[in-house]
Amino acid sequence: MKETNDALALDNNSDLDEETLFVVSQTFKALGDPTRIRILNLLAEREYAVNDIAETLDLRQSTVSHQLRFLKNLRLVKYRREGTTLYYSQDDDHVMSLLKMTIDHASHN
Amino acid sequence: MKETNDALALDNNSDLDEETLFVVSQTFKALGDPTRIRILNLLAEREYAVNDIAETLDLRQSTVSHQLRFLKNLRLVKYRREGTTLYYSQDDDHVMSLLKMTIDHASHN
DNA sequence: CTTATATATGAGTATATACTAATATATACA
DNA sequence: TGTATATATTAGTATATACTCATATATAAG
Numbered sequence: 001m002k003e004t005n006d007a008l009a010l011d012n013n014s015d016l017d018e019e020t021l022f023v024v025s026q027t028f029k030a031l032g033d034p035t036r037i038r039i040l041n042l043l044a045e046r047e048y049a050v051n052d053i054a055e056t057l058d059l060r061q062s063t064v065s066h067q068l069r070f071l072k073n074l075r076l077v078k079y080r081r082e083g084t085t086l087y088y089s090q091d092d093d094h095v096m097s098l099l100k101m102t103i104d105h106a107s108h109n
Numbered sequence: 110m111k112e113t114n115d116a117l118a119l120d121n122n123s124d125l126d127e128e129t130l131f132v133v134s135q136t137f138k139a140l141g142d143p144t145r146i147r148i149l150n151l152l153a154e155r156e157y158a159v160n161d162i163a164e165t166l167d168l169r170q171s172t173v174s175h176q177l178r179f180l181k182n183l184r185l186v187k188y189r190r191e192g193t194t195l196y197y198s199q200d201d202d203h204v205m206s207l208l209k210m211t212i213d214h215a216s217h218n
Numbered sequence: 219c220t221t222a223t224a225t226a227t228g229a230g231t232a233t234a235t236a237c238t239a240a241t242a243t244a245t246a247c248a
Numbered sequence: 249t250g251t252a253t254a255t256a257t258t259a260g261t262a263t264a265t266a267c268t269c270a271t272a273t274a275t276a277a278g
Contacts, residue, residue: 016150016212021143023215024208029141034134035236041125050255063237065256084245084254094214098207099133103125105203106132142266159225172267174226193224193275 030074031099035059036067040090040099043077047089139183140208144168145176149199149208152186156198 038057042048054064068088071077078091090096147166151157163173177197180186187200199205
């Protein structure tokens with residue numbers, strides 16, 4: 001009952017290796033949270049300081065900082081320092097494009 | 110210290126309304142799990158019966174069924190019945206396109 | 219109506235996630 | 249060195265998530 005087409009590899013099974021699976025799921029997981037979406041949507045415009053994100057989106061500073069760390073670990077955002085202020089900005093065009101596409105798609109539904 | 114550009118609405122804030130935010134986050138959440146990614150990646154090829162998905166991906170039948178319900182609720186998959194067998198297939202081109210794009214991007218990293 | 223097969227569902231559990239308050243760290247400046 | 253400001257981190261908690269086993273439901277065939 002099992003497939004035995006080893007030779008032809010007829011099944012275009014496109015089986016995902018673990019690393020790809022991990023990267024893909026992590027990427028989408030990053031976009032799967034409303035708070036992170038709002039943050040990334042802000043950073044789509046321009047860079048923002050942590051506190052400005054918090055004020056603009058009405059979130060606690062620690063909440064924003066945690067989510068920025070999350071996004072930073074996945075290299076979806078980066079920052080530059082100016083004195084004590086850290087300006088965060090978007091750092092992954094592919095992901096930002098996914099986000100924009102999906103927001104557009106959901107908006108003019 | 111606060112912005113006071115009420116009139117001009119200089120900030121192109123593109124603020125996401127709650128519904129959009131919900132839909133977008135749900136969409137990405139659906140793609141944020143390895144099991145669902147594997148299932149959708151299978152269904153990218155062609156339709157599959159529940160048990161075939163379970164066998165192919167080495168998952169419990171109930172696991173597959175639960176995830177299919179999840180995907181069905183979001184209208185990412187649909188099914189047709191043939192006797193006692195349910196053939197599931199993909200039902201959202203936009204989402205499948207997001208998935209493909211991201212897999213490609215992650216693969217030839 | 220009984221049996222067999224395919225799938226769905228319910229309940230329990232372990233883990234992951236997101237948030238919060240409190241506190242630590244880092245930089246600037248007097 | 250001491251104070252102020254911006255951000256990061258830690259620990260605790262509540263909720264969400266994914267999985268599994270057991271069982272229910274649905275269809276088909278005899």
